[in-house]
Amino acid sequence: MSDAAVLPSNATRTTAAPGNPAIEFIDVEKHYGDKTVVNGLSFHVQPGECFGLLGPNGAGKTTTLKMLLGLTAPDAGTIRLVDEPIPSRARYARRRVGVVPQFDNLDPDFTVRENLLVFGRYFGMSGSEIEAVVPSLLEFARLESKANARVGELSGGMKRRLTLARALVNDPDVLVMDEPTTGLDPQARHLIWERLRSLLARGKTILLTTHFMEEAERLCDRLCVIEEGRKVAEGKPDDLIQRVIGCDVIEIYGPDPQALRDELLPFVGRMEISGETLFCYVDDPAPVHQRVKGRPGVRYLHRPANLEDVFLRLTGREMVD
Numbered sequence: 001m002s003d004a005a006v007l008p009s010n011a012t013r014t015t016a017a018p019g020n021p022a023i024e025f026i027d028v029e030k031h032y033g034d035k036t037v038v039n040g041l042s043f044h045v046q047p048g049e050c051f052g053l054l055g056p057n058g059a060g061k062t063t064t065l066k067m068l069l070g071l072t073a074p075d076a077g078t079i080r081l082v083d084e085p086i087p088s089r090a091r092y093a094r095r096r097v098g099v100v101p102q103f104d105n106l107d108p109d110f111t112v113r114e115n116l117l118v119f120g121r122y123f124g125m126s127g128s129e130i131e132a133v134v135p136s137l138l139e140f141a142r143l144e145s146k147a148n149a150r151v152g153e154l155s156g157g158m159k160r161r162l163t164l165a166r167a168l169v170n171d172p173d174v175l176v177m178d179e180p181t182t183g184l185d186p187q188a189r190h191l192i193w194e195r196l197r198s199l200l201a202r203g204k205t206i207l208l209t210t211h212f213m214e215e216a217e218r219l220c221d222r223l224c225v226i227e228e229g230r231k232v233a234e235g236k237p238d239d240l241i242q243r244v245i246g247c248d249v250i251e252i253y254g255p256d257p258q259a260l261r262d263e264l265l266p267f268v269g270r271m272e273i274s275g276e277t278l279f280c281y282v283d284d285p286a287p288v289h290q291r292v293k294g295r296p297g298v299r300y301l302h303r304p305a306n307l308e309d310v311f312l313r314l315t316g317r318e319m320v321d
């Protein structure tokens, strides 16, 4: 996704009418040459909702967001953003949208403050309007002490935080964020989660992509999992966990997961191997506990199912039924 350099400065404020989704995709398709990268995708995001788009590398998440912002045209289907048809009215819709692209596109020769100022200008804001919001944006990103540092001198995580702050310069109704916390350390990630939750509490709508299942589970009201451009599941995180997994998981780490799998086969309904880990999906954990407890070289963890289990189940992990 690129910046907002072409936004019209005199457009009227546009936001979804009451009851209408803030974002709507109906049967959207996108092809690159012979390859179908988005395949009949439909979903909607209500105002005030946090909606997560999940999928493995190459699933079509960024392409979906680019189509939403009018940066690439769909080959079929209907897209609406804050009640505007996309791509025909994308420039107007984007006045009410903050964008965090997958890869930072800050100007490395400008300072942190100048990047915010320039971006605000794209939205037709006056110098004094932008100056008024810069302190809170710097605080949002915890970059107060770096206001006059050149972007080229910032660490990767600081740049990411600046990109997030920059997306808020126009006080958008809708935030579209492509992997917002990729590259952030755990403290910064928790800080951003807290900030995003406060934006949601203020009624903002968020569409995000992420590879962090904990992020999706903590932030998102609803999720859509896509694979090869197709929707493979949609729902609330807890409902998906219940529907797709629906039991506890025992993870067993050991030198020979195949041998363990063969041994446990009579006692476990379903197992999967990923690398050196054997995942056992158990209604009754006792027989597994009995067999792995105290065994030399073997560690295990019994836990409730989580969204990562759902993701791996839906998008492929070697499986034995």
Ligand SMILES: Nc1ncnc2c1ncn2[C@@H]1O[C@H](COP(=O)(O)OP(=O)(O)OP(=O)(O)O)[C@@H](O)[C@H]1O
Pocket: 032, 037, 055, 056, 057, 058, 059, 060, 061, 062, 063, 064, 102
């Ligand atoms: N401009 C392009 N031309 C041709 N193919 C493209 C183009 N952009 C994306 N693709 C292809 O479309 C598919 C989806 O790419 P996309 O970037 O949307 O995936 P993604 O889900 O965002 O992946 P990631 O998690 O790695 O960011 C990939 O196969 C990619 O190679």
Ligand SMILES: [Mg+2]
Pocket: 061, 062, 063, 102, 178
């Ligand atoms: Mg992507």
